[in-house]
Amino acid sequence: MADDQKTPSGPDLTQGVTSGDFKNDMLLGHVGDQDVLLVKSGTDIFAIDAYCSHYHGPLADGLVVGASVCCPWHHACFDLRTGEATRAPALSPLAVWKVEQEGGRIVVRAKKDQPPAKRAPADAPRRMVIVGGGAAGFAAAEMLRREGFGGEITMLSSDDAPPVDRPNLSKDYLAGNAPEDWVPLRPASYYPDLAINLQLKANVASIDARASHVALADGKTLPYDRLLLATGAEPVKLPISGASQPHVHTLRSFADSRAIIANAENARRAIVIGASFIGLEVAASLRARDIEVHVVAPEQRPMERILGPDMGDFVRALHEEHGVIFHLGDTVASIDGKRATLKSGGTLEADLVVVGVGVRPRLALAEQAGLKIDRGVIVNAQLETSVPGIYAAGDIARWPDPHSSEAIRVEHWVVAERQGQTAARNMMGLHEPFYAVPFFWSQHYDVPINYVGHAEKWDEIAIDGDVKGRDCVLRYKSGGRVLAVASIYRDVDSLKAELAMERSEKV
Numbered sequence: 001m002a003d004d005q006k007t008p009s010g011p012d013l014t015q016g017v018t019s020g021d022f023k024n025d026m027l028l029g030h031v032g033d034q035d036v037l038l039v040k041s042g043t044d045i046f047a048i049d050a051y052c053s054h055y056h057g058p059l060a061d062g063l064v065v066g067a068s069v070c071c072p073w074h075h076a077c078f079d080l081r082t083g084e085a086t087r088a089p090a091l092s093p094l095a096v097w098k099v100e101q102e103g104g105r106i107v108v109r110a111k112k113d114q115p116p117a118k119r120a121p122a123d124a125p126r127r128m129v130i131v132g133g134g135a136a137g138f139a140a141a142e143m144l145r146r147e148g149f150g151g152e153i154t155m156l157s158s159d160d161a162p163p164v165d166r167p168n169l170s171k172d173y174l175a176g177n178a179p180e181d182w183v184p185l186r187p188a189s190y191y192p193d194l195a196i197n198l199q200l201k202a203n204v205a206s207i208d209a210r211a212s213h214v215a216l217a218d219g220k221t222l223p224y225d226r227l228l229l230a231t232g233a234e235p236v237k238l239p240i241s242g243a244s245q246p247h248v249h250t251l252r253s254f255a256d257s258r259a260i261i262a263n264a265e266n267a268r269r270a271i272v273i274g275a276s277f278i279g280l281e282v283a284a285s286l287r288a289r290d291i292e293v294h295v296v297a298p299e300q301r302p303m304e305r306i307l308g309p310d311m312g313d314f315v316r317a318l319h320e321e322h323g324v325i326f327h328l329g330d331t332v333a334s335i336d337g338k339r340a341t342l343k344s345g346g347t348l349e350a351d352l353v354v355v356g357v358g359v360r361p362r363l364a365l366a367e368q369a370g371l372k373i374d375r376g377v378i379v380n381a382q383l384e385t386s387v388p389g390i391y392a393a394g395d396i397a398r399w400p401d402p403h404s405s406e407a408i409r410v411e412h413w414v415v416a417e418r419q420g421q422t423a424a425r426n427m428m429g430l431h432e433p434f435y436a437v438p439f440f441w442s443q444h445y446d447v448p449i450n451y452v453g454h455a456e457k458w459d460e461i462a463i464d465g466d467v468k469g470r471d472c473v474l475r476y477k478s479g480g481r482v483l484a485v486a487s488i489y490r491d492v493d494s495l496k497a498e499l500a501m502e503r504s505e506k507v
């Protein structure tokens, strides 16, 4: 396997290729031991590192959009001229290479120089405070520095760990397939190196919007010129007896994931309460650790409310194939030591219980500050709240979605990062609307489910392909209009759907 990975792909680009060697405007080759992707865009030919800087997705299987290439796995995009990661979830740039034409051959030998550093607007405010060290907060801080912002950035996080790759906490890391050092979004040295004043275990207790300062729980105050609220969400706790025992867990933070792993090391049997995305990802990860897993959930089909009946049946069957035992149409009434009593009257013994029954946005600070709230913090198209100078992004933000023409709030990693980035630019005074179509992915064993758009209800699901065969696109429609698209192993269709929705074209 290691040897395979070292074998460079395709033709040696230093020897040159011809235009006729391209397939779908792309050609994967190598320069030395480095895989490089050649991309035709109109009359231009670009060369870029061949793998995504997020999780190493193969860009050759992605989509070329103008002078960008987008990753098939989780829809990051890269500028083909500069290599910049223009759309999250990738945050790091890729190298771009010089393309030369020699006697009808296209030749690549050397990387281009890095593009010149960007410069923030001269009149950008000086003191940026970010409350939250998660997806949106981190992406905002990173974008401020990427855009050349030279003023103060303070990131206040109640977590005890620097920002982490939260989606990994229920997937590879929990399954034991990802080492500890994959989890932090950046090494600890990143923050001092970029002069980002990251304060951990810093719980912001209140905001004085008139005086433009935040107060920490320890009484310290901190002034700001622009403030970003990115406080995320917290798991709903079950109001049942026994829910606070040490072997009963919820999962949001790195510490939560570590605590489940520590418990899993000696566990034979687990109960997952709730057939949510996180609940079922946990179930899959615990099965990878050879633990017997029982999922107890009130619905008749997992995920039917979000993905519809066919996907719901597929997801259930997939987990059953891997040995998960479902107790649907039921709930856990109480947990007494290792014994859980179900509402239906039965009992289950388990050494480990994980509760995945949804999350609640953390709105307390925004409420206290007097911001307009309606099932989330209301923001305008530029992600500014009802108080000028205070922005909100991520799981707490309800924004005017131009695609559905509704004010929506979602709990998706990529949306939180993209909103953090847009908010950061707007905090510098760039006046940029947030226009991205929501995107999320979920991973169950070797099956990824991608979803673009937003459909709370629909009157038709048009299925293209074969759901059971793991090769499908489902279009959720209302009045004939496509609101959302879910897919399995149809990555280019998913990317095209996102693009079409953003351009208001037929999907």
Ligand SMILES: Cc1cc2nc3c(=O)[nH]c(=O)nc-3n(C[C@H](O)[C@H](O)[C@H](O)COP(=O)(O)OP(=O)(O)OC[C@H]3O[C@@H](n4cnc5c(N)ncnc54)[C@H](O)[C@@H]3O)c2cc1C
Residues within 6 Å of the ligand: 131, 132, 133, 134, 135, 136, 137, 156, 157, 158, 159, 166, 167, 168, 169, 170, 202, 203, 204, 205, 230, 231, 232, 233, 251, 252, 253, 278, 362, 365, 393, 394, 395, 396, 410, 411, 412, 413, 414, 416, 439, 440, 441, 442, 443
């Ligand atoms: C286990 C797990 C797996 C997931 N997998 C996926 C997935 O596969 N795909 C997907 O699209 N989404 C996934 N999600 C959802 C995704 O992680 C969230 O939508 C995203 O993290 C939201 O980002 P955020 O910045 O709004 O909040 P968060 O990332 O939760 O960050 C909030 C931050 O605010 C801090 N904070 C809160 N209150 C205060 C305060 N008063 N003072 C200081 N700091 C405060 C918190 O400590 C935290 O650092 C997953 C979530 C979890 C928990």
Ligand code: FES
Residues within 6 Å of the ligand: 052, 053, 054, 055, 056, 057, 071, 072, 073, 074, 075, 076, 089, 090
């Ligand atoms: S691997 Fe490319 S976006 Fe995730």
